[in-house]
Amino acid sequence: MNLKLFGKNAIIYAIGSVGLRAASFLLIPLYTYSLSMSDYGLLVTLLLTIQVMIVFMGLGTRTGFVRFAAEYENKNLIGHLLGSSVLINIVGGLILTSASILFFKTLFQSILHTQRVVEYIVLTCGAAMSQCLCIHILAYYRARNEGLKFMLASGSAPVLLILMNLVFLLILHQGVKGALMAQIITYGCLWLLVSFNVFSKIGIGISMQL
Template sequence: MSESNLAKNTLIYAIGNIGVLIINFVLVPFYTFFLTKEELGYYDFIVTTAMFIAPFATLQVEMAILRWLLDNDSKNIKKSVITNSFFILSINLLLLTALFFAFSKYFIDKYNIIILFYYVLFFLYPLFKQILRGIGKPKQYIFVEICYTSLFLILSILFIVHFKLGVKGLLISNIIALSFSILFVFFNNKIYNYIGKQYFSKSLLIKMLKYSVPMILNISSVWFMTSAIKYFIIYFNRRNFKLILRKKGIVVNTSTKVTKIQKEGDKLAVFAEGKNGEIKVTADMVLMST
């Protein structure tokens, strides 16, 4: 991949993440003004837990999607990749739902069903974004990210300020924004045409899992370094002290985003340039772990 294409890919990813950065800076003062420390702490606990569960719930299959979609021009292989991905995620989400109903009462005080819906959509959203990147639609990737963040921002203000729903309003805002984004990608790109029993490939499924599962450790290690301490704060000081940690976390998350933008461009370059599958996997694993 040429330097110009690499720069273009990096720029595309950067623009797609601008909305996330805007939410961090715009909504946090908004949160602190309209939500109590208890409410903000509870919401942060929900989001932090979602980030911890995500790599296990998805098996990082979205990374396998990107790797195989970019590496293959065959439409049948693309259909097999997407079908396999939905198969993996469907099984895992069913298992997650069962575990959630069994154990959530010990960890979650309220809004259990709403939180479950939020978790399911939270895990599905990255899969659809990676499909967009894999089938070569960067502009739509940007559009979906901007739509999601804008809709979430507007609905959050509406539900918190006007309807006084607090944390419940934030969760509902997220659910609506995520649902809209997922459905838009699904129907606008006719993803349903890529899903079918006839496209399921056990051999490809095994290859995808061998590629994606080791990445769980990479993602989990980042979570433990940046977010695990929040659970100790909950235990010793209860939720209201998490407000301070969340404000400081904005700076950390922002710097992490900037670094990740460049790495995403590098990963695309590795996918596009490599000719040997083992070389591409190894190179990408290095990028993911740095």
């Protein structure tokens, strides 16, 4: 193992991972300035819920993809592995969204103390799914040891997220709903851009045998 390369990539991945999460801290002043105390508390609850949902939506596919990426690349099936794992993420997200609306609506209503609970559930699940898909597609760069691309893509997320929040909170005055929409747009756009870059090179496929 090339320890120098390992150390370099470890630093790059650490910087990229910090970049993905930096916006959460940088946005606190904006949230507290533009939201009421009750709305800020609601948003914090939803943001924590998003992180829990990401775990269930991912179904462990990111770890599995990184584990088997080299093997399937040697078989020229990396596109099938990535495509199948992305599909699992999407299906997991749709199942969790449906379950939240059908079975956990009352629970969410008691926690959030709002009558617009379905709207918040859909937006929260959408934010979780977009972030889950974004993190998953970025795992391709990690599996291929393309640390610079990982860092650049990860670093662009907080910049775009802050810009989107400025638009939705300060210009459009959309409140909590706007903060969630900013997450959906940010991570959704990043996922689409990276997916286009990756799948245009490796192709895309779905395999039920994986």
